[in-house]
Amino acid sequence: MQTLLFLILFPILVACLLLFVKRTTLRYAVVALSALAIGGASIYLLMRYALEGAVYFAAPSETVSLAMVAIEMGLALFIIYMGAKFRNYPAIALAVIQAALVVYLEATFSGSLHAVNNLFIDQFSIIMALIIGIIGSLIAVYAVRYMETYHHHHPEVRNRQKMFFFVIFVFLAAMFGLVFSNNLMWVFFFWEITTITSFLLIGYSETEEATNNAFRALVMNLLGGVAFVVALIILAATEATSGGIDLARVLASSDAAIILLPAALIGFAGITKAALMPFSSWLLGAMVAPTPVSALLHSSTMVKAGVYILVRFSPVFAGTLAGFSIGLVGAVTFVVASAIAISQNNAKLVLAYSTIANLGLIAACAGVGTYMLVWAAILLIIFHAVAKALLFLGTGAIEHRIGSRDIEDMEGLIVRMPRMAVMMFIGIAGMFLAPFGMLISKWAAIEAFVQVQAPFGLIFIALLAYGSAITVFFWAKWMGKLVAVTRNQERVEKGFFEESWGPLYIITGLVIAAVLLFPVISSILIEPYVLAIYGVTALMAQANVAIMLLMMALLLILPVSFLLFRRSAKRLPAYMGGRPATPDLHFAGSLGLTREAQTRNYYLAEYFGEAKLFLPGAVVCTVLILASWVLAGVAL
Amino acid sequence: MTWTWLIGAVLFLVLAPVVGGLIAGVDRKITARMQGRVGPPLLQPFYDVGKLFEKESVVVTTAQNFYVLAYLIFIALSGALFFAGGDLLLIIFAFTLAHVFLVLGAYAVHSPYSHIGAERELIQLMAYEPMIILAAVGLYMITNSFYVADIAVTTIPAILYLPGVFLGFATILTIKLRKSPFDISTSHHAHQEIVKGITTEFSGSTLAQVEIAHWYENVFLLGFVYLFFAWNPVIGIIAVVVTYLAEIFIDNVTARVRWQAALKSGWFAAVIGIVNLAILAYILGYMMTGGA
Numbered sequence: 001m002q003t004l005l006f007l008i009l010f011p012i013l014v015a016c017l018l019l020f021v022k023r024t025t026l027r028y029a030v031v032a033l034s035a036l037a038i039g040g041a042s043i044y045l046l047m048r049y050a051l052e053g054a055v056y057f058a059a060p061s062e063t064v065s066l067a068m069v070a071i072e073m074g075l076a077l078f079i080i081y082m083g084a085k086f087r088n089y090p091a092i093a094l095a096v097i098q099a100a101l102v103v104y105l106e107a108t109f110s111g112s113l114h115a116v117n118n119l120f121i122d123q124f125s126i127i128m129a130l131i132i133g134i135i136g137s138l139i140a141v142y143a144v145r146y147m148e149t150y151h152h153h154h155p156e157v158r159n160r161q162k163m164f165f166f167v168i169f170v171f172l173a174a175m176f177g178l179v180f181s182n183n184l185m186w187v188f189f190f191w192e193i194t195t196i197t198s199f200l201l202i203g204y205s206e207t208e209e210a211t212n213n214a215f216r217a218l219v220m221n222l223l224g225g226v227a228f229v230v231a232l233i234i235l236a237a238t239e240a241t242s243g244g245i246d247l248a249r250v251l252a253s254s255d256a257a258i259i260l261l262p263a264a265l266i267g268f269a270g271i272t273k274a275a276l277m278p279f280s281s282w283l284l285g286a287m288v289a290p291t292p293v294s295a296l297l298h299s300s301t302m303v304k305a306g307v308y309i310l311v312r313f314s315p316v317f318a319g320t321l322a323g324f325s326i327g328l329v330g331a332v333t334f335v336v337a338s339a340i341a342i343s344q345n346n347a348k349l350v351l352a353y354s355t356i357a358n359l360g361l362i363a364a365c366a367g368v369g370t371y372m373l374v375w376a377a378i379l380l381i382i383f384h385a386v387a388k389a390l391l392f393l394g395t396g397a398i399e400h401r402i403g404s405r406d407i408e409d410m411e412g413l414i415v416r417m418p419r420m421a422v423m424m425f426i427g428i429a430g431m432f433l434a435p436f437g438m439l440i441s442k443w444a445a446i447e448a449f450v451q452v453q454a455p456f457g458l459i460f461i462a463l464l465a466y467g468s469a470i471t472v473f474f475w476a477k478w479m480g481k482l483v484a485v486t487r488n489q490e491r492v493e494k495g496f497f498e499e500s501w502g503p504l505y506i507i508t509g510l511v512i513a514a515v516l517l518f519p520v521i522s523s524i525l526i527e528p529y530v531l532a533i534y535g536v537t538a539l540m541a542q543a544n545v546a547i548m549l550l551m552m553a554l555l556l557i558l559p560v561s562f563l564l565f566r567r568s569a570k571r572l573p574a575y576m577g578g579r580p581a582t583p584d585l586h587f588a589g590s591l592g593l594t595r596e597a598q599t600r601n602y603y604l605a606e607y608f609g610e611a612k613l614f615l616p617g618a619v620v621c622t623v624l625i626l627a628s629w630v631l632a633g634v635a636l
Numbered sequence: 637m638t639w640t641w642l643i644g645a646v647l648f649l650v651l652a653p654v655v656g657g658l659i660a661g662v663d664r665k666i667t668a669r670m671q672g673r674v675g676p677p678l679l680q681p682f683y684d685v686g687k688l689f690e691k692e693s694v695v696v697t698t699a700q701n702f703y704v705l706a707y708l709i710f711i712a713l714s715g716a717l718f719f720a721g722g723d724l725l726l727i728i729f730a731f732t733l734a735h736v737f738l739v740l741g742a743y744a745v746h747s748p749y750s751h752i753g754a755e756r757e758l759i760q761l762m763a764y765e766p767m768i769i770l771a772a773v774g775l776y777m778i779t780n781s782f783y784v785a786d787i788a789v790t791t792i793p794a795i796l797y798l799p800g801v802f803l804g805f806a807t808i809l810t811i812k813l814r815k816s817p818f819d820i821s822t823s824h825h826a827h828q829e830i831v832k833g834i835t836t837e838f839s840g841s842t843l844a845q846v847e848i849a850h851w852y853e854n855v856f857l858l859g860f861v862y863l864f865f866a867w868n869p870v871i872g873i874i875a876v877v878v879t880y881l882a883e884i885f886i887d888n889v890t891a892r893v894r895w896q897a898a899l900k901s902g903w904f905a906a907v908i909g910i911v912n913l914a915i916l917a918y919i920l921g922y923m924m925t926g927g928a
Contacts, residue, residue, distance in 0.1 A: 213910035412746070414699075434738060443725050446769065450776055458917055461773055462766075462910045466903070471766030473758050476736050480743030480754055485697035487746075544723050551713070551730065558706050565701040569693040574747030575836055583696075585746065599751040602759070607896075 001057040003045050004119055007129065007176040011038060015169035017484075019162050027165065028144045035137035038172065040125075042133025044277040049121050050524055053532055056117035056182060056248065065113070068189040072102055074197055079218070088215045094222035101229040105236060112239035115183035116247040116623035123529035127378060127521075128179040128308055131385045134510075136172050136300040138503040142393050143168065143292035149400050150290050157205045168296065171197040176300045179308060184235065184245040185326030186443060188228050191269070191305065195221040198302050200288045201293045211284030220282045224272030231262035249531075251315060257635045263316040266559050267326045267367070268625060274306025276333045278618035283356060287348045294348060298355045299389035304381060307359055310366040311377050315533050318369030320635065325628035327367025329621045331463040335358030336617030338470040345601070347395045347405045350474060351388065354431065357467065358384050358438070364460060365445055371534035372448035373617055376441050378526050379518070383437025386514050387430030390507040394424045397504065397581040407478050408600060412486030419501075421482050423508045428482075430511040432468075432475045435548040435555075437514050442468055444540065448616050477601045484599070486585040519545050538555050641720040641785065648719035648855070649712060656851025657681045659858075663884055670888045685847050692838035692896035696745040703741030704842045708849040710734035715856035720787025724772040731856075735761055738834065738846070745837040753833025757821035759895045763902025770909040774801040775863055777916055788866045795864045795875075797920075800912025802864050804905035806879060811902060812857055814850070815887040818898045 014034040021027045049055060076099035083256045085199060090393065106113070121129075143165070151159050174193035181187045195218065203214030235242050243249025254257050263432060271580035275283035286297055297303060310326070317323025334357045341353035358380065365377035398420060399405045413421040430436040434443075442464070449460040514521070531537040574586040576597060589595035606612075660681040668675025677683075695701065716732035717723075735757070736803055742754035776782050778797050779790045787794075795802055811818040819825075822833035829834075858876050865872035893901075 179866075413742075434726070434733045439729055443729060446725060446773070447782065450773055455914060455917055458910070458913055462906075463768070465766040465769040465773075465906065468769070469762045472732060472736070473762040473763060476739055476758050476761075479736070480740055483699070483740050483744045484746040485699055485744050496704065541723070544726055547717065547722065547726060551710075551733075554709065554713070558709070559702070561700070561702055561705055564697040565695075569695045569698060569701075572694055572696060574696050574745060575749060575831065585748070597748045599746065599748060602755045633878075 001059065001119065003013065003041055004057065004121060004176075004180045005059075005478070007038065007041050007045070007133065008180065009171050010041070011169040011173035015166045015173070018165040018169065021162065021165075022119040024144065024148050027161070028141075031144050031165065032141050034169070035141045039134045042129045044220065045121070045129055045133075046126050049505070050123065050126060053528065054120060054122035054248070057119040058116070059118040061118055061183075063112065064118075065185060068186065069102065069106060070188060072192060073099060074268075075294070076441065077194060078196070079222075082354075083215075086211055086215065088219070090219045091215055094219060094226060098222060098226050098229055101226065101233065102496045105229060105233050108456040109233070109236035110158065112236045112244050113185060115185075115244070117246070118183040118186060119180050120182040120248065121180060122532070123525040124308075124311070124378060125179045127382060127525055128304070130180055131300050131304065131382065132172060132175045132179070135385050135389045135390075135507065136175065136296060137514035138506060139237075139292050139295045139389060139393065140165070140168050140172070142295075142396075142503040143290075146292050146396055146400075147290060153400070154205070157207075160204065164201070167197050167200045168292075168472065170202070171301055175305060178305055178457075182247045184247055184250070187247070187309070188225075188232060191228060191273075191309075192225055194273075194302055194305055195225060196288070198297060201297075202291055203287045204293070207288070210288045213282070213288050216285050217282035220272050220279045223279075226267040227272075228269040229266035234262045234265070235259070249311070251312070256316070256320075259316055260320055260322055261629070261636050264322045264326065264628045265311045266313060267317065267628065270306040270310040270313075271326070271329060271363065271566070272310075272627065274303045274310070274363060275356055276306075276329055276360055276363055277336060277356075277614075278459060279620035280333070280337065280356045280614075280618075284349065284352050287352055291348070291392055291399065293398070295389050295392035298351070298392060299385045303355065303359055304385065307362045307366065307377070307381060310363050311374060311381070313613070314366040314369035314374050314377070316369075317367050319453075320631070322628045322632035322635065323367045323369055325367070325624045325631060327364045327369075327460065329624045329628075330360040330363025330365075330367055331467075332617060332620050332624070333357065334364060335360075335463050335467040335470070336613050338467050338474070339608045340610050340613050341474045342470060343603050343605040343610065344474075345407050345603055347398075347407050347478075348392075348544055349409070350407065350478065351391055351395065354471075354474075355384075355388060357425070357471070358388075361442070361445065361464075361467070364463075365448070368449070368452055368456070370448060370452060370560050371530050372451065373445065374533070375522075375526055375530050375538040376444035376448055378529070379444060379522070380438065380441040382521065383430065383441060383514055386507060386510045387427050387436075387438065390423065390427035390430070390504065393504055393507065394420060394427060397501075398424070407481055411481050411599070412484050412489055413482045414484070415486050415489055416492050418491075424482055425479060425503055426508055426511055428475050429481050430514075432471050435515060435551040436511070437518065440515075440518065440540075440548065444538070448538070481601060487582075503580075512552075512556075516549065541636050641722075645699060645716040648852075652712075652715060652852050652855040653659045653848050655727075656848075656853075656855045657685070659854060659871050659880070660851065663880075666881070666884050667888060670885070679848075681851075685844045686845035688839075688847070689841050691855065692843065694839050695842070696747060696837045699744045700741050700802055700837065701742055701842055704838060704845050704849075706737040707734050707741065707851075708810050711849040711852045711856075714858075715852045715888040718784055718856050718859055721783055721788065724775065724782045724784060725769070725789070727784070728768055728772060730762065732765065734849075741838070742834045742836075747837050749831045749836040750834060752830045753821045753836060756830075758826050758897055759899055760811050760818065760821055760902075763818075763899045764811045766807045766906035767804045767909055769904060770906055770913065771801055771805045771860070774798045774909065774913055774916070777920070784863070787863050791867050793865070793867045797916055798864060798912060801909045802914075804909035804912075805861070805864075806882070807905035808902055809857060809861070809879070809887060810883060811898065813854060813887075815883050817886075817890040817893045818901070819887075819892060820895055821899055823892075 076095045152174035174190045177190035199218040241255040243253045337357035365373040527537040573581040573583045579587040581587040585597045661678040665675040711734040742750040865875040
């Protein structure tokens with residue numbers, strides 16, 4: 001239990017310490033050392049508890065719970081203050097409603113708000129802890145140098161780095177708390193902390209746009225928070241059969257009808273936090289924040305909290321119509337968000353839409369909730385966290401060097417920033433190509449949906465088939481831009497702060513390692529977890545695993561063939577309609593003029609634009625969310 | 637598992653280029669006859685590829701050779717997995733990976749014609765991918781297995797349950813065989829509006845590798861067609877021949893369409909497939925729940 005408490009409390013300690021650190025070098029040292037400690041502790045957690053299954057800890061309750069309520073009230077006051085300051089009345093209203101509900105819950109059901117064990121750890125929590133502890137803290141390390149450069153590039157932004165790093169580490173602490181808590185009141189407390197921290201981080205630059213987007217994120221997440229409290233009230237009111245606020249008891253409850261409605265409400269909270277449609281806009285708006293924030297929100301924290309809770313509750317959703325509705329919200333989000341990603345040329349927006357899409361896929365798996373799908377969902381969480389962190393950090397580094405986050409401007413990156421381009425290449429491959437992680441999970445999801453009761457399974461398969469085809473398109477064209485060998489362009493790789501590359505190298509290694517180690521990850525962590533809950537477990541056929549590893553080996557060996565092509569070969573400029581041309585795409589036009597040809601990717605905005613697709617997608621998803629409540633209510 | 641799977645893979649790797657080349661020869665001959673020409677000798681594709689290997693090595697960038705080699709290797713790998721009786725979904729994904737390499741090769745050369753060809757190739761990929769996944773799912777619903785080894789020995793006439801899926805598959809087969817009306821990214825025929833599209837900058841032995849990869853690919857795709865008729869090998873082979881002849885016919889009587897039409901056709905084909913599968917799921921509901 002000490003390790004759990006360490007992981008929750010140590011980041012808070014570091015956060016407080018960072019409030020007093022002004023110099024970048026010192027801050028770097030503090031952050032790097034704490035990252036080492038946090039990462040080390042989460043690996044220790046893996047070695048200590050991986051083979052033990054679920055372990056529960058009593059942990060102090062009375063005073064801590066009281067303190068949590070006090071902090072929640074304080075946070076509500078803070079939101080009201082901020083809401084008043086920026087005249088955002090929905091935020092005030094939601095904060096007041098939420099605080100009132102919490103008070104009502106505490107006052108009315110104080111007798112049934114006790115969990116025997118407040119903390120716990122099982123394989124799924126270990127996986128989440130590893131993601132938070134390793135990826136999350138690597139992003140924090142990267143952020144130190146990034147923020148220095150950021151303020152160099154943006155002198156107009158008030159330098160609040162002390163606050164920034166305080167919030168980042170509180171965020172990590174809250175995430176650890178969230179995945180270790182067995183007391184749903186505690187889960188809710190940490191849940192609200194992540195809402196506030198993301199609000200503060202998104203609004204960091206204090207521009208009007210940043211403030212607006214921060215409030216949008218806040219309002220949407222508070223909406224989910226309100227649903228969460230309502231779920232807690234229902235659970236507390238039905239404590240005898242539902243298990244109250246004890247997560248383990250709720251999941252083991254034999255009264256499936258009673259817990260379905262609270263589960264659907266908590267699922268809704270998960271949907272808001274995971275930015276599924278129609279709530280996707282807060283995550284897109286969050287792009288105004290400095291890049292490490294995006295990396296953190298998208299890979300290891302925040303949105304992962306949303307899907308974490310969905311996957312936790314998926315045994316409750318399994319086989320229910322309410323669960324199917326939630327799953328469909330995810331599947332529709334997957335297709336629509338992927339399609340919109342085609343029309344985006346802003347790298348960060350492509351990444352954001354892809355995050356939303358993949359969270360949708362995870363939610364689809366969690367909502368339908370068969371054992372194979374839970375297996376696939378957890379795999380997706382792992383692979384997505386690693387690859388997406390790499391892509392965000394990479395995009396941030398590129399933006400600092402070339403001064404743009406437009407994919408079109410990344411043309412020829414392989415010439416200008418070869419190492420960076422290779423890392424981006426691996427990151428993108430990690431998102432959609434065999435034998436990399438996301439594809440393994442997608443494949444597992446298809447195999448799993450095939451076995452889901454008709455006609456539901458088929459609906460999901462159809463959505464998945466279209467969605468994954470679309471995914472190939474928008475990733476491959478980005479990859480193409482990166483690998484274009486352009487001429488007469490200088491290398492701009494040097495000059496970027498060396499230290500920041502450390503985390504990038506490590507995460508790139510993790511993307512590849514995740515593929516090579518995935519059979520081990522699956523057999524040690526995911527399969528036992530699924531087995532413990534469902535009594536059966538999914539695993540991938542040995543032969544297929546061998547083939548995947550063979551493909552990976554091939555991919556690692558193939559670049560050696562470059563050596564073969566080094567010699568000989570005569571070089572000619574590209575064909576330009578038979579006109580005399582130079583390698584940098586200039587050709588002899590008419591009247592003796594030299595003209596330049598340029599290449600641009602297809603964005604097909606006419607067919608896949610945001611304006612065209614967002615509204616239908618949002619409407620469908622809203623209807624499905626309402627349907628999930630109605631269906632859960634009917635079951636009652 | 638016995639070693640027979642290895643025999644299938646090795647036979648494919650060795651024989652598919654021969655069979656694929658012969659099919660290409662027959663294709664050219666029949667196409668010529670349909671157009672009232674005599675046409676080249678049957679072995680012309682082999683002469684062509686042989687000659688390409690003797691050409692001087694000319695590149696725009698050396699990286700292009702790497703991508704094309706990777707394309708060839710992964711096409712061969714996915715076909716070998718298919719004839720080894722492997723998992724259809726995995727084969728489809730390896731197949732996609734191969735094509736992404738070809739596309740990247742075309743991007744790498746940074747040439748206007750290649751670039752447009754690459755974009756169109758990606759659109760084609762997006763157009764056929766849903767249907768090819770649904771085809772695998774359809775075969776799974778009939779045979780309860782994603783393994784080619786199991787599907788190939790089934791005694792159930794899959795085609796009778798999956799007419800819509802087969803129709804959809806035949807549609808995207810036109811895309812995959814680079815036949816008109818969907819030969820938008822590159823074409824077997826002489827110059828198109830974007831020259832040779834995706835292969836514009838590939839020449840000599842690199843172009844020969846693209847050609848050989850295409851032969852591998854065609855044999856693999858015809859193998860896929862066979863799966864729909866696998867319950868009776870004779871009918872199966874006849875069906876494969878008839879399907880291919882139909883594709884040649886369509887190639888000769890249609891004009892190239894725009895990418896929008898190609899994408900819509902591919903996605904509409906998938907809709908037909910879905911409708912077929914929905915009806916099938918309704919009729920054979922027990923197959924999905926009971927796993928019978």
